[in-house]
Amino acid sequence: MxxxxxxxxxxxxxxxxxxxxxxxxxxxxxxxxxxxxxxxxxxxxxxxxxxxxxxxxxxxxxxxxxxxxxxxxxxxxxxxxxxxxxxxxxxxxxxxxxxxxxxxxxxxxxxxxxxxxxxxxxxxxxxxxxxxxxxxxxxxxxxxxxxxTQVVISEYFRYVLERISLERKLSVILDPGNGTASIVAPQLFRKAGCKIFTINSQIDGTFPGRDSYPREETLGDLQKITRDSGADMGIAYDGDADRAVFVDNKGRIVRPEVAGVLFVRDALSKKKGKIVVNVSSSLIVQEQVEALGEEVVYERVGDVFMTEAIKKHDAVFGIEPSGHFYSNLFYPFDDGIQTSLLLAEIISNQNKSLSELVDEIPQYPMIEEAIECPDEKKFRVVKRVKEKLEKRGYKLNLMDGVRVDHKEGWTLIRPSNTQPLIRVTVEAKTESKFKEFKDEMHKLLKEEMEKS
CATH class of the missing domain: 3.40.120.10 (Alpha-D-Glucose-1,6-Bisphosphate, subunit A, domain 3)
Structure with a gap:
């Protein structure tokens, strides 16, 4: 092996x-x-x-x-x-x-x-x-x-439902992607008083409904059904339900950091404390947290590193742009199912729709791309790009991959911890700078991948 x-x-x-x-x-x-x-x-x-x-x-x-x-x-x-x-x-x-x-x-x-x-x-x-x-x-x-297994599920339901209560009944579309969320999420939302409709909810290890990685290109059905049915929100889970992706009532994918801001506001209204985010997170999280008088702690990508930081700093919440959310007012690890019900509670306590709450949060041009690169090459490619960036005089953050912070935004390249990929994230405060930063990183990666 x-x-x-x-x-x-x-x-x-x-x-x-x-x-x-x-x-x-x-x-x-x-x-x-x-x-x-x-x-x-x-x-x-x-x-x-x-x-x-x-x-x-x-x-x-x-x-x-x-x-x-x-x-x-x-x-x-x-x-x-x-x-x-x-x-x-x-x-x-x-x-x-x-x-x-x-x-x-x-x-x-x-x-x-x-x-x-x-x-x-x-x-x-x-x-x-x-x-x-x-x-x-x-x-x-x-x-x-x-x-x-039902004993475990029942204890989980009891714990979560003692801590989450919806003020009004919501209509929710659930897409478990044929994964294990199918045996938990629909029951939990019904017990919480929601009216639910499910797609891809028959458990099947071949994932016939869609890819087990929930992202915009695989969630078209969920987006359409959520929008056309007049539902309050849609929710998609990955294969083992530690991540969740949200769709608003207009059928739009909600960026995880935007959902994270809603979670953070709710958490900080209950307890003051630090917020942990990984190095690929949008600037909007730091801006919103600092506006509330709290501190953001940056950490490596991955649940093990996030939970270590959450425990170390006794943080109240953690956010990863991949759709992992950590509500430490419940427990220190990520849980796509519990946090999705928590978002339903946040919506039910407001006189606004999810789309209205989302539109109130400023957003910048941002993209995360996954570029195929064999496991045996991806670290070498990233190392060579780092060396070129150093020669150009950039100040680099090497906590996890290679991050370049500019005055108007930032770029990050990092080898995936789980797949033969290099992940590229770019964010800027203007469209022109966004294109400039993205083109520069694409060119560097292309040059080094052709050499390998």
Whole structure:
């Protein structure tokens, strides 16, 4: 198995090509060895065709080291995180490739509070390749158990609905994208008093309705139905429901940072504190937060880094432009389902539509693009672009990728942590500067990619 499937905060690869059952059992052995061969691990899985096989295989490896495993079954990752946070096992593990195409599988390690591993992944990787596994005697093997998934869902509903209450009934269109949000989000919104209509809500690990990555080019049906039906909002989830994308009543995709501003205003009205955003976030978040007298903390892209920063600063909220939202008044990890119901509450408490609330927030020209680049080349390409930018005298922020801050805006290039892509983000306060910054970055990337 190639080392590059161990990514910054998880493991992802095409099943039975770059990773197979033998590898997965070995990953379970490495994880159980990292845990010292003792303690309880909660596991869960997404709907992908390989996920049950992978969960069983990794659980076998973990139990072989002496750790116990309790499977929570098929459910969104925020519910595994929630059940870890509430019950404090030694660790958790989710079998999911999140928004990746259906042929991928993935494994994500969790702390006892439901947040993800970062530097610990390197330790597990080292154990995996060294092969010095803890192996328990035949009569001291870990026990494999299961729990009724509905118990987990019911506890989650109770917790969320005790903290979110809608003042008026909303009409909501839900698009779970055939993923695990299908078994949770419609029930939750109905229990909260919403009138809902669903599309792509039959769970199916081949994702026949649309790509499991919710973005403008895959959400045309949701936009049209939301607009034409007169619904208050539309919501799309990715494959494991840790991210959400919102559509307003006019059928427009709401930029995540704009939705984030609505969340931040609500959170800061309840508790003062810092706001964490990643380095690819729009200027509007910082401007809006500072106008409310609070501070923005910038962090690397990825839930593991965001949650570490949220806990470190006791921040009240976190925002990622990919659609991850962290409401630390509930718990420190991201949850697309809980935050989407929270947005419904925010709308229900206003005498304005979502489109009116969105239009009140100033926005600048901005784009995020994903440029295909093989995993073995993407870091080298970004490094060479960085060197060219340094020669041009730019002041660079290297927290995560290469960010150039200009007086009138900024650009960022960073190798994706989860896919063979280089992500390019550009924002400027005027259209002319936006085009200038974008053209410069495109030219540099093209030159270096042709050399590789």
């Amino acid at each position: 190639s080392e590059n499937i161990f990514r910054a905060y998880d493991i992802r690869a095409v099943f039975n090509e770059k990773i197979d059952v033998e590898n997965v059992v070995r990953i379970g052995l490495a994880f159980g060895t990292y845990l010292g061969g003792q303690g309880l691990v909660f596991t869960g899985r997404d709907i992908r065709t390989s996920s049950r096989i992978v969960e069983n295989a990794v659980s076998s490896g973990i139990c072989s080291t002496g750790c116990d495993v309790t499977s929570l079954g098929l459910l969104p990752i925020p519910l595994l995180n929630f059940y870890c946070w509430k019950n404090k096992p030694k660790a958790g593990l989710m079998v999911t490739a999140s928004h990746n195409p259906p042929e991928f599988t993935g494994l994500r390690f969790r702390h006892s509070d439901g947040t993800g591993f970062s530097k610990e992944n390197e330790e597990i990787k080292k154990i995996y390749f060294k092969g010095n596994f803890v192996k328990s005697p035949w009569n001291k093997l870990g026990e494999f158990m299961t729990i009724n």
